[in-house]
Each structure stands twice: as structure tokens, then as C-alpha cells.
Amino acid sequence: xxxxxxxxxxxxxxxxxxxxxxxxxxAIVVFMGVELMLNAANLMLVTFAxxxxxxxxxxxxFFVMVVAxxxxxxxxxxxxxxxxxxxxxxxxDVNLLKS
Amino acid sequence: xxxxxxxHLPAAVAMASAPASADGFLALxxxxxxxxxxxxAILLLAGRRADPWGHWLGVFASAASFVVGLVMLIVVxxxxxxxxxxxxxxxxxxxxxxxNVDVGLRIDPLSLTFVLLVTFVGTLIHVYSVAYMEHDGDRxxxxxxxxxxxxxxxxxxxxxxxxxxxxxxxxVGLVSYLLIGFxxxxxxNAVAAKKAFIANRIGDMGLLIxxxxxxxxxxxxxFSTVLGGAAGVSEGTLxxxxxxxxxxxxxxxxxxxxxxxxxxxxxxxxxxxxLIHAATMxxxxxxxxxxxxxxxxxxxxxxxxxxxxxxxxxxFGAVIGxxxxxxxxxxxxxxxxxxxxxxxxxxxxPIGYAFAIFQLVTHGFxxxxxxxxxxxxxxxxxxxxxxxxxxxxxxYMRITWITFGLGWLAILGxxxxxxxxxxxxxxEAAFVGEGWRPWVFGSVxxxxxxxxxxxxxxxxxxxFHGEKRWNDGHSATPDTTIARSAVQHPHESPRLMxxxxxxxxxGSVALGGLLSIGGAFTSWLEPVTGGVEEHxxxxxxxxxxxxxxxxxxxxxxLAWRQYSQxxxxxxxxxxxxxxxxxxxxxxxxxxxxxxxVQPGQYLTRSLVYGDRxxxxxxxxxxxxxxxxxxxxxxxxxxGYVRSYAATMTIGVVALVAxxxxxxx
Numbered sequence: 001x002x003x004x005x006x007x008x009x010x011x012x013x014x015x016x017x018x019x020x021x022x023x024x025x026x027a028i029v030v031f032m033g034v035e036l037m038l039n040a041a042n043l044m045l046v047t048f049a050x051x052x053x054x055x056x057x058x059x060x061x062f063f064v065m066v067v068a069x070x071x072x073x074x075x076x077x078x079x080x081x082x083x084x085x086x087x088x089x090x091x092x093d094v095n096l097l098k099s
Numbered sequence: 100x101x102x103x104x105x106x107h108l109p110a111a112v113a114m115a116s117a118p119a120s121a122d123g124f125l126a127l128x129x130x131x132x133x134x135x136x137x138x139x140a141i142l143l144l145a146g147r148r149a150d151p152w153g154h155w156l157g158v159f160a161s162a163a164s165f166v167v168g169l170v171m172l173i174v175v176x177x178x179x180x181x182x183x184x185x186x187x188x189x190x191x192x193x194x195x196x197x198x199n200v201d202v203g204l205r206i207d208p209l210s211l212t213f214v215l216l217v218t219f220v221g222t223l224i225h226v227y228s229v230a231y232m233e234h235d236g237d238r239x240x241x242x243x244x245x246x247x248x249x250x251x252x253x254x255x256x257x258x259x260x261x262x263x264x265x266x267x268x269x270x271v272g273l274v275s276y277l278l279i280g281f282x283x284x285x286x287x288n289a290v291a292a293k294k295a296f297i298a299n300r301i302g303d304m305g306l307l308i309x310x311x312x313x314x315x316x317x318x319x320x321x322f323s324t325v326l327g328g329a330a331g332v333s334e335g336t337l338x339x340x341x342x343x344x345x346x347x348x349x350x351x352x353x354x355x356x357x358x359x360x361x362x363x364x365x366x367x368x369x370x371x372x373x374l375i376h377a378a379t380m381x382x383x384x385x386x387x388x389x390x391x392x393x394x395x396x397x398x399x400x401x402x403x404x405x406x407x408x409x410x411x412x413x414x415f416g417a418v419i420g421x422x423x424x425x426x427x428x429x430x431x432x433x434x435x436x437x438x439x440x441x442x443x444x445x446x447x448x449p450i451g452y453a454f455a456i457f458q459l460v461t462h463g464f465x466x467x468x469x470x471x472x473x474x475x476x477x478x479x480x481x482x483x484x485x486x487x488x489x490x491x492x493x494x495y496m497r498i499t500w501i502t503f504g505l506g507w508l509a510i511l512g513x514x515x516x517x518x519x520x521x522x523x524x525x526x527e528a529a530f531v532g533e534g535w536r537p538w539v540f541g542s543v544x545x546x547x548x549x550x551x552x553x554x555x556x557x558x559x560x561x562x563f564h565g566e567k568r569w570n571d572g573h574s575a576t577p578d579t580t581i582a583r584s585a586v587q588h589p590h591e592s593p594r595l596m597x598x599x600x601x602x603x604x605x606g607s608v609a610l611g612g613l614l615s616i617g618g619a620f621t622s623w624l625e626p627v628t629g630g631v632e633e634h635x636x637x638x639x640x641x642x643x644x645x646x647x648x649x650x651x652x653x654x655x656x657l658a659w660r661q662y663s664q665x666x667x668x669x670x671x672x673x674x675x676x677x678x679x680x681x682x683x684x685x686x687x688x689x690x691x692x693x694x695x696v697q698p699g700q701y702l703t704r705s706l707v708y709g710d711r712x713x714x715x716x717x718x719x720x721x722x723x724x725x726x727x728x729x730x731x732x733x734x735x736x737x738g739y740v741r742s743y744a745a746t747m748t749i750g751v752v753a754l755v756a757x758x759x760x761x762x763x
Contacts, residue, residue, distance in 0.1 A: 095738030
């Protein structure tokens with residue numbers, strides 16, 4: 001397996017994740033898009049760590065996972081709260097910053 | 100250094116540069132200022148509680164100050180004429196780097212003369228005011244201000260530096276403002292007070308600038324340094340200082356071109372007009388010029404300007420006095436004119452200083468007496484001031500008539516009354532010199548004497564003689580020669596008012612002659628003014644005296660024929676162009692209005708317009724641009740998280756693209 005394949009895969013995953021975040025309205029799905037982007041980044045980090053024979057990339061990936069886990073916990077809690085109060089999980093409904 | 104300067108200076112200045120320090124009773128000189136100041140403070144702070152006895156406290160404070168002054172006179176007279184200049188250093192006031200100003204008093208013949216004049220005339224006027232202001236609810240406030248005036252005036256004349264003098268100068272200006280506007284409930288009075296204050300302020304600027312030049316030149320502002328070092332400074336600087344001091348003196352003494360406030364200042368109670376606007380405060384300018392004598396002697400241009408200002412004002416005041424029907428305003432014009440005489444004398448140099456101060460003292464007596472007489476007439480005539488509604492009052496007010504008459508003879512310069520001794524000397528001094536000056540200034544002084552005789556006789560005859568032109572309630576058919584006013588019952592004033600008038604009248608009669616015996620007054624002032632050498636006028640002295648008296652008699656006769664023998668119309672006739680101009684103060688207000696007030700208002704209006712159009716326009720425009728900008732950019736803020744995310748993504752992609760592009 002060459003380096004290019006990993007990079008292309010990671011890029012495709014990142015693009016899918018970004019598109020999901022930008023285009024979907026459901027907050028849960030947007031969240032999943034974010035996760036996808038994070039994992040694409042992780043894949044990239046691990047790939048380069050392997051190629052350079054340096055573990056720091058893998059350590060970085062662990063950090064990303066830990067932060068992602070924390071973020072999921074808080075993010076999901078917020079989404080649940082919003083859903084409870086507004087009966088909707090659409091991100092477009094949460095535009096209180098305007099006006 | 101000091102000795103090398105002293106050898107080049109006249110004896111007077113050399114003595115002034117090394118005054119003795121005060122000891123014994125003279126060390127109590129601060130009491131002179133402190134007593135009336137304390138009186139004023141008590142009266143102002145005690146409030147209504149002091150109403151029943153406040154006026155007597157005021158009289159007491161002033162009288163106590165006079166007694167202190169009198170004892171000091173005796174002490175000073177007991178010294179040799181060489182060490183009659185005494186400095187009393189009280190405390191350090193402003194320790195500011197190179198400028199160290201002490202609060203100190205200078206007791207010398209000049210300041211003592213003023214101290215005695217101010218406290219003596221002041222005390223008499225305090226007594227007079229007790230009766231004059233009896234029915235005024237604010238009598239206590241009046242006495243508080245009078246006391247404050249005495250304190251400020253004494254500080255002015257006793258100060259040993261120009262800066263401390265300035266404090267007193269501002270003090271009397273403040274009290275003058277407060278007392279002109281004493282009945283401020285009536286708008287014209289408040290306006291007159293403001294006018295006086297502003298005209299004085301222009302003069303005060305001059306004094307401030309003079310102080311700054313002094314500090315820049317000498318690094319000090321005390322009399323010893325400034326006056327003693329006048330010889331070593333360039334003439335240009337001294338001329339500048341002299342002219343600025345003259346500006347200050349013009350403002351305070353109502354001299355041309357700052358004289359317009361004095362007529363309106365008559366809005367104040369009559370005792371105020373007598374004390375402040377006739378006898379003492381308005382003569383402070385003369386004091387300043389005489390005090391700063393060494394500066395003027397070293398700056399002949401400034402000195403000449405002083406004489407010219409005096410000569411112009413002399414005629415100006417006299418012409419105005421000839422046309423005024425308001426008794427107080429006629430007297431005010433006369434004050435202006437008489438102070439013009441003093442300026443003229445003060446500008447003549449050492450030969451005139453003593454006579455300027457002499458005229459100032461005699462004038463202080465007879466003019467205060469005349470004003471108190473006018474106040475007494477007003478008191479008896481229901482506050483009437485229009486002389487066309489007086490007439491024949493000598494039958495009803497005997498004491499006022501006699502005392503006013505004595506003051507009138509004194510101001511005319513009829514021998515042997517006070518005015519003769521001082522005014523005649525000024526006329527003689529004006530005729531001393533070379534070239535055109537003695538002829539011009541001498542003729543002006545002579546002409547002024549004739550005009551003075553005319554307008555003062557006019558006041559006297561219109562008020563006390565001729566047919567009575569007021570309504571006594573007895574005339575069967577009121578005709579046009581009688582004023583259609585309420586019924587008047589003229590009566591003599593109470594004793595508290597007549598006694599001060601009698602004392603002042605006695606001074607008007609005898610003071611000039613007494614002080615002239617053996618040149619007593621001039622030699623008394625010699626330590627300050629320098630010795631008066633004998634000068635020969637361009638015309639013989641006997642001819643001058645004859646001419647003066649001839650003009651005085653002519654003026655008197657004209658006034659007698661016109662205002663005592665012929666009936667005086669109750670309604671002022673239209674009069675000639677000159678009369679109409681004089682009634683309007685020779686259009687001084689109009690000139691001020693046209694030259695200063697209107698351009699000033701135009702300037703402020705255009706500045707306001709400029710402020711609104713340019714400054715406010717720029718600031719407001721900037722604000723409006725920002726608002727527009729905000730309105731345009733707020734459209735980007737949709738509130739949708741997704742659009743923010745898209746912006747971020749696009750931004751990051753763009754950044755990465757830029758970074759990559761630069762690396763390739």
C-alpha cells in the first residue's frame with residue numbers, strides 16, 4: 001500500500017464529513033460529520049507516523065480521540081437539551097444570535 | 100550690583116530698593132486688612148442672626164482699621180523721612196522654582212495715604228449707609244460687601260509685590276461687581292454689574308500680561324526688584340510693561356477707552372457710588388501708575404500715552420457731564436474727568452506724582468461728599484435721580500445744600516477750597532515742558548477746569564436752585580413745568596446721614612489748604628515719588644491762575660444763567676448734535692458695540708456654525724458611515740450555524756491554498 005492511497009482515503013473521508021456538516025440540517029447528523037472529519041485527521045496522523053517511524057503522530061491521534069469523546073459528551077447533551085425545549089434538532093432553528 | 104544700579108537712579112528709587120524691615124507697631128500692619136476681612140466673614144457666615152447688629156459690626160471693623168492706620172501714621176511720622184519705607188514680610192506664599200512670592204506689606208507714605216483715605220472715607224460711608232440702607236432687607240449683606248471692599252482695597256495698596264496687588268485688584272473688582280448688582284432683582288442692575296466686570300476684566304488681562312513680562316524679565320514680581328531694576332532693562336520691555344499696566348489702570352479707573360462701565364455702575368446703591376466708584380476703587384489705576392513710576396520714567400512712550408489717555412478722558416468725562424440729567428451719572432462723568440486729571444498728572448513724571456495723589460485725596464473727600472449729598476437728595480425725593488424733576492431744594496434740605504455746595508466749590512477749584520490746591524498745581528505742571536506738549540496738555544487741563552465749573556454748577560443749580568419742578572401737592576393747576584409724578588415731600592435726611600456729609604464737607608473746605616502748608620503733602624510723599632524740583636511753566640504762574648479762575652467763573656456764570664435764572668424744562672429738549680452725543684456717552688456704547696461686541700458675536704456665531712458644520716459634520720459623518728457599513732455587513736450574519744461553518748471552511752481552504760501557492 002502506498003502513501004497516496006491513505007492520503008486519498010483520508011481526504012475523501014474529510015470531504016464527506018465537511019459536506020455533511022455544511023449541508024445537513026439535523027444536528028445529530030452534523031455531529032456525525034464532525035466525527036468523520038476528526039477521524040480523517042486521525043487517519044492522516046497515523047499514516048504519517050508510520051511512514052516517518054515516529055510515534056508522536058499516533059500520540060496525537062490519541063489526543064484527538066480523547067478530545068472527540070469529551071466533545072461528543074457535551075455536544076450530545078446540548079443537542080438533547082435543545083431538542084427538549086424546541087422539539088427540533090434542526091441546526092437552522094437555532095439562529096437566536098441573529099436579530 | 101545693587102549699589103551700581105543705585106548710583107544711576109534717582110534718590111527715591113534707591114531708597115525704595117532698600118526698605119527697612121517692620122518692627123514695633125508697624126509689624127501689626129496686617130491687622131489693617133484682617134479686621135475688615137474678619138468683619139465681612141462674620142457678617143456673611145452668621146446669616147440672618149446678624150441682621151440686628153451686623154451693620155454696627157461693619158462700622159466697627161472699618162473704624163478699627165482706621166484707628167490702626169492712624170496710629171501707624173503717627174509712628175511713621177516719628178521716623179526720619181529717610182526710613183519711612185517699611186517692608187513687612189508675613190509668610191512665603193508661592194515657592195515655585197525660580198518664582199518665590201512672599202506675602203508682604205509695604206508701609207510707606209503712599210500706601211499710608213491710601214490706607215487713611217480708604218478707612219476714613221470708608222468709615223464715614225459705613226455710618227451713612229446704616230441710615231441709607233435702613234429699609235433694605237439685605238442691609239447685612241451690604242455691609243459684608245463694604246467690609247470686604249475695605250479689606251481688598253487695603254490689600255491692594257499695602258501689597259509689596261505686583262502679584263499680591265493683583266489679588267487686591269481682583270478683590271475690589273469682585274466687590275464692585277457684587278455691589279453694582281446689589282439690587283440684582285432688577286435686570287438692568289445685573290446687566291450693569293456684568294458690564295463693569297467685563298470692562299474690568301479686559302484691564303485685568305493687561306495686569307496679568309504685565310506680571311508675566313515682569314517674571315520673564317526679572318524673575319520676580321516684588322516692587323523692590325521690579326522697580327529697583329528698571330534701569331537695567333531694555334526700553335522696549337519697559338514700554339510693554341508700562342502699556343499693559345496702563346491698560347489695567349484704564350479698566351479699573353474708567354479711563355478712555357475702557358470708561359463706558361462707570362456710568363452704568365451708578366445702578367448700585369449711592370454709598371457704593373460714593374466709596375467705590377468715586378473716592379477709592381476707581382483711583383486704584385492712579386495708584387498703580389504712580390507706584391510703577393520708575394518703569395514709566397524709563398519708558399517715555401508709555402508715559403506719553405498715560406498723559407494722552409488722561410487728557411482724552413478729562414475732556415470726554417467733562418463733555419458727558421454737561422449733558423447728563425441723571426444726578427448720579429453726571430457725578431460719575433465728573434469722576435471720570437477728575438481721574439483724567441490725575442492720570443494726566445501721573446503721566447508727567449515725578450513732577451506730577453505728588454499732585455496726582457494730592458488731587459486723588461482731595462477728590463476722594465469732595466466727590467464722596469457730593470455723592471452722599473446726591474444720595475441724601477434721592478432719599479428725600481423718593482429715589483428720583485432726574486435733576487429736571489428737582490429744583491429749589493435748598494429750602495427743604497439745608498444741610499445737604501450747604502455740604503453739597505462746599506463740595507461743589509471744592510471741585511470747581513475755587514480758592515481756598517481743597518480742589519484749588521490740587522487742581523491748580525496739576526494745571527501748572529501740565530504747562531511745564533518743551534515743544535508742543537505743554538501747550539496741548541496745558542490747554543486741555545485749562546479747558547477741563549472751565550467745563551468742570553459748568554457741569555458741576557449745572558448739577559448744583561438744577562438740584563437746589565431755580566423753580567421747584569416737582570409736585571408738592573399744592574399747585575392748583577398742574578402745568579407743564581411741573582413733573583407729573585407722585586406728590587413729593589422733600590425732607591432733610593437723618594443725622595446718621597448728615598454727619599458724614601458734614602465731615603466730608605469740612606475736608607473739602609480745609610484739607611487741601613492744610614496739606615499745602617509748606618508743601619507738607621509733597622514732602623511727605625517724597626520717599627516714594629522722588630523730590631519735586633522747581634520747574635517753570637511756559638506761561639507765568641499768576642497768568643495761569645488768572646486764566647483758570649476766569650474760566651471757572653465763566654463756566655459758573657453760564658450755568659447760573661441757564662439753570663438758575665432761566666426756567667429748566669422738565670422734559671429734556673432735543674439739544675444740539677453734541678448734546679445728544681454726550682447724553683449717549685459720546686456713543687461709547689455704540690462704538691464698543693460696533694467694534695467689539697458685534698464682531699465678537701459674529702465671530703462666536705461663525706465659530707458655532709463652523710463647529711456644527713465641520714467638526715460635528717465630520718464626527719457625525721464618521722458615525723453615519725459606520726452605521727451604513729454595519730448595516731451592509733450584518734447581512735453576512737445569518738444566524739445559521741451552517742453558513743458560519745461554510746465561511747470557516749472556505750477561509751481555511753483559501754488560507755491553505757495561499758500557503759501552498761507561495762511554497763511552490
